[in-house]
Amino acid sequence: MFSTKNLSPQQLSAFTALILSVPISMGVYLIRPDWLIAVSALIITFLGSYLLIRFVLESFIYRKIKLIYKYIYQTKASKREETYYKYILPQKGIDEVREDVEKWAEQRSAEIELLKTNEAYRKEFLQNLAHEFKTPIFAIQGYIDTLIDGAIENPTLSKRFLENTSKNVSRMVTLVEDLDEISRLESGEQPLYKENFIIQDLIKEVYETLSIKISVRNIKCSIKKGCESPITVFADQEKIRQVINNLLENAIKYGKDDGNVVASIYKTDGKHVLIELSDDGIGIAEEHLGRIFERFYRTDRGRSRDVGGTGLGLSICKHIIEAHGQTIHVRSKLDIGTTLGFTLDSKKD
Ligand SMILES: Nc1ncnc2c1ncn2[C@@H]1O[C@H](COP(=O)(O)OP(=O)(O)OP(=O)(O)O)[C@@H](O)[C@H]1O
Ligand SMILES: [Mg+2]
The missing domain is CATH 3.30.565.10 (Histidine kinase-like ATPase, C-terminal domain)
Known part of the structure; x- marks a missing residue:
């Protein structure tokens, strides 16, 4: 079936003008059965209504669509885009415009999803990091407090506590070194030899x-x-x-x-x-x-x-x-x- 869905404004104007001008010229022919007058009426009404409809469509509807395009692509139109808005966009049917807008919306929601996962990842990362640091830090704090509270007087005990403290410090050093390594690898800073x-x-x-x-x-x-x-x-x-x-x-x-x-x-x-x-x-x-x-x-x-x-x-x-x-x-x-x-x-x- 003939579909008017995907017509460009020119085609739509021509189509509507034809629907208007044919019955009018037929009416004219019925009143004055003169072919010349009927054909002239057809041409005049067709041209007149075509221009009027096209003007209305372009100035009221396509200008708004153009605005939507500019808004969704968030551009101050460059020369190329100006050409696009002037010559290519008016050729597009409403359906194509809808497809473009839908594609844009899909892209946006994919971006939002990505941001959300990144955010969740960042939160989890910080939690893990805090947890990994807490264990050795609290252990070190415990040993030092016990030493201050008197254990330092006992040489065997203080040696053991200091050794344990040192082990926990090493663990933190490894952790920091690993993190440093990962962040350098992620930022692509480290060249490969x-x-x-x-x-x-x-x-x-x-x-x-x-x-x-x-x-x-x-x-x-x-x-x-x-x-x-x-x-x-x-x-x-x-x-x-x-x-x-x-x-x-x-x-x-x-x-x-x-x-x-x-x-x-x-x-x-x-x-x-x-x-x-x-x-x-x-x-x-x-x-x-x-x-x-x-x-x-x-x-x-x-x-x-x-x-x-x-x-x-x-x-x-x-x-x-x-x-x-x-x-x-x-x-x-x-x-x-x-x-x-x-x-x-x-x-x-
Ligand atoms: N060969 C293996 N056999 C069994 N499980 C493994 C093996 N290799 C890795 N895993 C599992 O995968 C996890 C992640 O390994 P990964 O090397 O990243 O961390 P880790 O060894 O726990 O700590 P790190 O390497 O930072 O000291 C380990 O905790 C362990 O559960
Ligand atoms: Mg490992």
């Missing part, structure tokens, strides 16, 4: 650095059989060292005594290398898997182990890997173990 290096060598170096922690839990760290032949990757070596360090610390913390940690390295498609670190520890329940890369996120099981983490380690890893344009992922099963893996670019010539 990429170079070619052999990933197996770096993994072995990290095993070496953490050897004391590893031996305390009697964990056996190795490189998977078949993955020993050297593979060169192109990345920021120091940042990747930090990633492997964080992953290994987790594998030790959430691993089991006398357990195993195995690193595997695969060339995936000639351009990328996949590095995975697997442990046979407590594992992560499925409902937590999607969240462990969030700042401060710790699973209940992780918490109950009371190994003093703050939940920033994996968040830092994710930032570093994503800054390399790569991805990090996790697979895990409760009481079976966890595998965390990430990709890197392979050697650049």
Whole structure:
């Protein structure tokens, strides 16, 4: 069916003028059956009403629509937009205008949603931050107060309290360092110094650095059989060292005594290398898997182990890997173990 919904003002004016002029000229023909007069009446009424209707439409309706456009795009119209308002907008049917306005409204509500989530995120972040700082600060306050209240006279007691105070201060220092690291990574301030290096060598170096922690839990760290032949990757070596360090610390913390940690390295498609670190520890329940890369996120099981983490380690890893344009992922099963893996670019010539 013929629809008048999507007509431009010119078409609408012409259409209405035609509806007016045809019956009028037919009427004229009935009164004076003269073709010339009837056709002249048709032309005159058509032109007259066309111009009048178009003038009314443009000056009263389209001017208002133009205002709406200017308002929703919040612009002081530039030259290009002026042309748009003058030549393109008047061609648009009311339906197209409606679509534009709806699109605009959708965009706005998406923006508002984003702002709301950011706001919720910010609140949660501050709460977490306050909580993480409270624990060591209150502990330090307790030790110092007890010392002042007399414990300082007892050398063994005061030494123990001071050692505990020092431990809590270290915890705060780590927290501040991690936060600083995250905010620098987020702001994109930290440039990457990429170079070619052999990933197996770096993994072995990290095993070496953490050897004391590893031996305390009697964990056996190795490189998977078949993955020993050297593979060169192109990345920021120091940042990747930090990633492997964080992953290994987790594998030790959430691993089991006398357990195993195995690193595997695969060339995936000639351009990328996949590095995975697997442990046979407590594992992560499925409902937590999607969240462990969030700042401060710790699973209940992780918490109950009371190994003093703050939940920033994996968040830092994710930032570093994503800054390399790569991805990090996790697979895990409760009481079976966890595998965390990430990709890197392979050697650049
Ligand atoms: N290998 C793993 N096995 C089991 N759970 C893990 C493992 N790695 C991470 N998790 C879980 O994911 C959570 C987040 O890890 P993340 O490294 O970010 O924080 P953290 O180790 O608790 O603290 P931080 O690394 O800041 O000292 C941990 O608290 C733990 O619950
Ligand atoms: Mg950690």
